[in-house]
Amino acid sequence: MNTGVSTRTISVRHVEVRSNLSAEQVHDRLLAVVPRLDPRLAGMASRGDREGVERERRDGPPLWLFEVRDMGSLLALEGRTARVYQYEIGNPLTAESMVRYHAGAGQYAPLRVVLYQENGGSVIAYDRPSDLFGQFGDERVTKVGHDLDGELEAVLDQALTDGRRRP
Numbered sequence: 001m002n003t004g005v006s007t008r009t010i011s012v013r014h015v016e017v018r019s020n021l022s023a024e025q026v027h028d029r030l031l032a033v034v035p036r037l038d039p040r041l042a043g044m045a046s047r048g049d050r051e052g053v054e055r056e057r058r059d060g061p062p063l064w065l066f067e068v069r070d071m072g073s074l075l076a077l078e079g080r081t082a083r084v085y086q087y088e089i090g091n092p093l094t095a096e097s098m099v100r101y102h103a104g105a106g107q108y109a110p111l112r113v114v115l116y117q118e119n120g121g122s123v124i125a126y127d128r129p130s131d132l133f134g135q136f137g138d139e140r141v142t143k144v145g146h147d148l149d150g151e152l153e154a155v156l157d158q159a160l161t162d163g164r165r166r167p
Contacts, residue, residue, distance in 0.1 A: 017156060025122075026160065029159040037064040037092075041060075044056065064089070124156055128145075
């Protein structure tokens with residue numbers, strides 16, 4: 001039973017980073033820079049392992065790769081080929097630090113990033129996390145969004161420059 005629907009318009013800055021590197025090069029570098037999600041994280045949180053969670057917050061990477069989708073393969077239906085990848089990038093512990101204050105923040109965690117080829121180079125596109133999370137009007141959630149702006153920018157810059165994970 002529908003008890004009510006509300007809508008509102010929000011403003012979101014869309015970022016597109018262009019590179020002379022091919023989409024395949026950037027894809028390979030991104031996979032080298034952002035580690036695959038460690039499934040132990042969710043278990044630590046659900047078991048209430050505060051010590052393990054705090055250790056991961058302190059020593060773990062700021063962002064993890066949750067999922068990679070080869071969206072370009074869908075174009076085979078049209079007889080075309082293109083490099084288009086969609087990534088889910090985030091950190092379950094960061095997500096928890098927002099969802100505890102506003103459950104709706106879970107809609108945008110993890111973040112979505114797309115990489116595609118264009119004119120011999122590539123484009124990485126995403127929506128600014130601070131705008132996505134800022135819509136909830138909770139300064140604690142918005143602050144995490146601002147932190148994510150910098151963390152996402154840093155890993156993408158790393159992938160576009162040297163493509164190596166930093167300690």
